[in-house]
Amino acid sequence: xxxxxxxxxxxxxxxxxxxxxxxxxxxxxxxxxxxxxxxxxxxxxxxxxxxxxxxxxxxxxxxxxxxxxxxxxxxxxxxxxxxxxxxxxxxxxxxxxxxxxxxxxxxxxxxxxxxxxxxxxxxxxxxxxxxxxxxxxxxxxxxxxxxxxxxxxxxxxxxxxxxxxxxxxxxxxxxxxxxxxxxxxxxxxxxxxxxxxxxxxxxxxxxxxxxxxxxxxxxxxxxxxxxxxxxxxxxxxxxxxxxxxxxxxxxxxxxxxxxxxxxxxxxxxxxxxxxxxxxxxxxxxxxxxxxxxxxxxxxxxxxxxxxxxxxxxxxxxxxxxxxxxxxxxxxxxxxxxxxxxxxxxxxxxxxxxxxxxxxxxxxxxxxxxxxxxxxxxxxxxxxxxxxxxxxxxxxxxxxxxxxxxxxxxxxxxxxxxxxxxxxxxxxxxxxxxxxxxxxxxxxxxxxxxxxxxxxxxxxxxxxxxxxxxxxxxxxxxxxxxxxxxxxxxxxxxxxxxxxxxxxxxxxxxxxxxxxxxxxxxxxxxxxxxxxxxxxxxxxxxxxxxxxxxxxxxxxxxxxxxxxxxxxxxxxxxxxxxxxxxxxxxxxxxxxxxxxxxxxxxxxxxxxxxxxxxxxxxxx
Numbered sequence: 001x002x003x004x005x006x007x008x009x010x011x012x013x014x015x016x017x018x019x020x021x022x023x024x025x026x027x028x029x030x031x032x033x034x035x036x037x038x039x040x041x042x043x044x045x046x047x048x049x050x051x052x053x054x055x056x057x058x059x060x061x062x063x064x065x066x067x068x069x070x071x072x073x074x075x076x077x078x079x080x081x082x083x084x085x086x087x088x089x090x091x092x093x094x095x096x097x098x099x100x101x102x103x104x105x106x107x108x109x110x111x112x113x114x115x116x117x118x119x120x121x122x123x124x125x126x127x128x129x130x131x132x133x134x135x136x137x138x139x140x141x142x143x144x145x146x147x148x149x150x151x152x153x154x155x156x157x158x159x160x161x162x163x164x165x166x167x168x169x170x171x172x173x174x175x176x177x178x179x180x181x182x183x184x185x186x187x188x189x190x191x192x193x194x195x196x197x198x199x200x201x202x203x204x205x206x207x208x209x210x211x212x213x214x215x216x217x218x219x220x221x222x223x224x225x226x227x228x229x230x231x232x233x234x235x236x237x238x239x240x241x242x243x244x245x246x247x248x249x250x251x252x253x254x255x256x257x258x259x260x261x262x263x264x265x266x267x268x269x270x271x272x273x274x275x276x277x278x279x280x281x282x283x284x285x286x287x288x289x290x291x292x293x294x295x296x297x298x299x300x301x302x303x304x305x306x307x308x309x310x311x312x313x314x315x316x317x318x319x320x321x322x323x324x325x326x327x328x329x330x331x332x333x334x335x336x337x338x339x340x341x342x343x344x345x346x347x348x349x350x351x352x353x354x355x356x357x358x359x360x361x362x363x364x365x366x367x368x369x370x371x372x373x374x375x376x377x378x379x380x381x382x383x384x385x386x387x388x389x390x391x392x393x394x395x396x397x398x399x400x401x402x403x404x405x406x407x408x409x410x411x412x413x414x415x416x417x418x419x420x421x422x423x424x425x426x427x428x429x430x431x432x433x434x435x436x437x438x439x440x441x442x443x444x445x446x447x448x449x450x451x452x453x454x455x456x457x458x459x460x461x462x463x464x465x466x467x468x469x470x471x472x473x474x475x476x477x478x479x480x481x482x483x484x485x486x487x488x489x490x491x492x493x494x495x496x497x498x499x500x501x502x503x504x505x506x507x508x509x510x511x512x513x514x515x516x517x518x519x520x521x522x523x524x525x526x527x528x529x530x531x532x533x534x535x536x537x538x539x540x541x542x543x544x545x546x547x548x549x550x551x552x553x554x555x556x557x558x559x560x561x562x563x564x565x566x567x568x569x570x571x572x573x574x575x576x577x578x579x580x581x582x583x584x585x586x587x588x589x590x591x592x593x594x595x596x597x598x599x600x601x602x603x604x605x606x607x608x609x610x611x612x613x614x615x616x617x618x619x
Contacts, residue, residue, distance in 0.1 A: 075147065077125070078158060083179040085319060086119055093131050094148035094160030094172040096183075098124040099319045101261070107214040107471065110463050121210055122261060122319055127293075128207035132170070132187060132303065134196045143170060144204065167191030181320030185265075192308035201308065202275055203301045205265060207256055208293045214474040215259075215541070218456070223258040223294045225278045226337050227251055230270060234336040237280050247276035247301075254278070256297040257322070257337045260462050260473070264318040264334060265299075272302035323459040324354060341453040348450040353378075361460060368466030368548070371455075375549055378447065379556040383564075385443055386557065390564050393509075448553075455546040468493060472545035488540050494547035495539040501554040502532040508558060 075092035081102075088098040100119040109118040131143035148160035151171065156178070162170045168191040175184040189201065213219040226236040229249035236257075237243040251271040255264045279298040283290040305311050318334070320326060327334040340349040356377055360370040403423060410419035455461065461472040469476035477490035506528045539547050 076150075078150065078153070080156070080158060080174075080176050082156075082176050084181055085176065085183075087174075087176060087183065087319075088125065089158060089160070089174065090125065091148050091150065091160065093129065093144040093146060094162065094170075095130045095144060096128065096174070096317075098127075099263075100124075101319070101321075104261075104321065105463075106212045107463070107474070110471070111214075120212055120261075122212075122263070123207050123209055127210065128205075130203075130205045131172075132189075133202045133204055134189075134192065134308075135200050136192070136195045142204070143172075148172070164191075168195075181318050181326070183317040183319070185315045185317050186312055187303065187315070188310075188312045189305065189308050190310045196308045198305040198308050198311070199272070199274060199302065201303050201305050203265075203271070203299075203303050205254070205256075205299045205301075207263070207297050208289060209256060209258055209295070209297065210293055211291075212261065213259060213462075214471060215543070217541070218543075219259040220282075220294045222339055223280075223297075225280050225297050225299060226255040226257045226262075227278060227299075228253050228333050228336065234333060236337075237278055242281045244277065244279040247271075247273045247278070249273055251276060251301060253332065253334075254299045254301060255334075255337055256299075258294055259457075260322050260459055261320065262318070262322055262334075262337055264316075265301075266316045266318070266332065267301075267304070268314045268316075269304060272304040274302050276301045321459050322457070325358070339453060339457045341450055344446050345450040345453060348447055349454045352447075353451060353454050357454075357458070357460075366466065367461055367464040367472055367545070368469075371466075371472075371545060371549055372552055375552040376556060378451075379553060379560060382444055382447070383560055386560055387564050390561060451549060452546065455549055456543045458545070461543065461545045466544075466548070469544040469548070472548070473543050475541050476544035476547075486537050490540070492540045492544065492547060494544050494551055495536055495542075498539065498547050498551040498554065499532040499536045501551055501558065502535060503529070505554050505558050505561075506532065508561065 075090045077097060078089045078091070080087050080089070084102055086098075086100040086102060087096060089095065090097040099122040101122060102117075102119050104120040105118050106120055109116075109120075129144045133143075134141040143162060146162050148162045151159040151161040153159070157173065157175045159171060159173045164170075169188075170190075171186075171188040173184075173186040173188070175186075176182075177184065187203075189196075209223065211219065222239060224237045224239045226234070227247075228234050228251070229247075230252055232249050237245060250273055253264050253266040254271070255262050277298075277300045279296075281296040281298075283293065283295070303313050305313065318330070322338055324335060324338060327338065340346045353374070357370065357374055360373055361367075365373075406419055406422050410422075456473070458473075464472050466472055468478060475488075475490065475492050476494050478493045479491045481489055481491060483489040509528075539550075
């Protein structure tokens with residue numbers, strides 16, 4: 001680099017330095033510049049944040065539209081109630097969603113003893129569905145999956161409507177009657193002509209009924225689907241297993257029945273047979289509903305529509321107790337769901353036990369006292385039969401020494417016919433009969449078995465307390481214990497009292513029991529003493545009202561037997577009378593009692609067998 005270049009660079013640097021010094025801003029200008037920068041920063045920051053926020057929202061919307069469906073319109077619950085029922089309807093399916101009963105409560109709420117009545121839930125939302133199915137265009141239109149609109153509503157009536165293309169429409173109208181367990185239900189179908197065949201329109205009803213009683217196992221055991229055929233009458237599905245059954249006749253009504261409450265659907269013109277199916281399914285242990293619900297009930301019934309252009313089906317729903325008087329008031333066979341036994345046992349309960357019980361109940365007395373008086377009424381009504389049994393037993397006891405003597409005279413099996421003939425002659429001449437004690441027992445037995453079904457099925461005992469039993473429809477418990485197989489986890493005092501009185505009655509009666517005269521025959525004394533022990537295990541989980549009845553009944557039997565022995569039957573006089581009868585028969589056979597046709601046939605058969613044995617020995 002030469003001298004001139006260096007001088008030029010120095011001059012340029014001086015000039016730039018002088019220019020920079022003279023152009024430097026003053027303090028006032030620097031402050032103004034900083035103020036401007038702050039203002040620009042405040043304006044630009046919100047705009048940036050807004051843009052970033054909008055970008056984030058856009059990303060979220062894109063994400064929702066890609067991965068999440070748009071939320072459907074939610075169904076609406078609408079409540080109606082009268083003095084007895086609270087019913088929730090839902091616009092989804094235009095159906096009954098839940099039913100509560102104001103007058104009753106579950107055992108769990110009853111046991112709280114809080115003087116507060118919590119309405120019993122028969123079923124609630126999610127437990128049941130009802131609607132119709134219309135097969136059309138190769139697919140089924142199931143109203144339970146459709147969203148209905150509320151067409152009209154008052155305090156007692158609500159109408160749901162489902163409008164479809166053109167004139168197609170379905171209406172469900174519900175009318176809640178005041179102070180009744182009834183809900184009128186009308187189904188109207190319009191505008192489906194040419195698209196739906198009327199005979200293919202089906203009514204669908206499904207429900208999972210809930211636990212309401214302490215005896216859950218018993219409540220579940222007796223729960224099933226019942227129905228009444230137009231011609232064949234009342235029928236039901238097997239209560240012990242999963243069952244599906246096709247209808248065999250036109251159907252008057254269908255019921256989902258449990259121990260103390262039932263629901264009925266009753267079409268005014270009946271359901272048609274074609275396509276109608278009943279089904280009940282149980283729960284396996286470990287399933288979600290096993291501890292809370294009874295069973296799954298299902299009924300598909302042909303609506304029997306005349307047409308689908310404009311047709312209405314009128315039906316009535318019943319949600320209420322299995323109370324005999326309530327069910328019989330409908331005069332439509334609803335009381336057939338009461339498990340009073342079959343045939344003769346049911347007739348005894350309906351026409352003998354129930355009327356007496358109704359009279360006692362109408363006085364307003366407690367259920368414990370009513371059972372006591374009913375038991376005494378039955379026992380004293382049967383007193384003549386027990387007197388006949390005791391008299392027969394006394395005669396057999398008087399003849400015991402003579403029968404033993406006959407057995408000693410004919411110890412060989414070859415002489416069995418002679419022994420039998422002499423024994424029958426002794427019976428005939430003395431006026432005794434081994435069957436005389438059995439016939440009265442056979443008369444009493446249907447009554448004992450009928451009552452066995454009456455008390456567990458009687459609604460009036462539900463949640464009625466007596467002495468230490470808090471609920472006569474359930475077991476009474478005086479102590480809780482570790483669970484014992486075949487016995488349970490509690491001690492029922494009424495069951496123990498029943499077993500003890502039965503044991504005493506057996507002991508008092510043991511002197512009248514005959515010992516087996518033939519080898520290999522069972523010893524009745526041993527069997528009768530074993531029976532009370534069996535009762536302790538069998539009745540420990542049964543309704544305390546039933547155990548209480550048998551306790552009082554056996555106690556009354558002991559008292560009646562003592563009264564008969566002391567005031568009605570003098571064994572010494574009876575013994576003398578029998579001796580006189582035998583003497584008369586021996587001295588003048590014509591004045592003796594004539595042989596019955598049965599005895600004549602028996603003797604003839606014995607003679608024939610005896611002759612056959614003699615001929616066999618000769619050969």
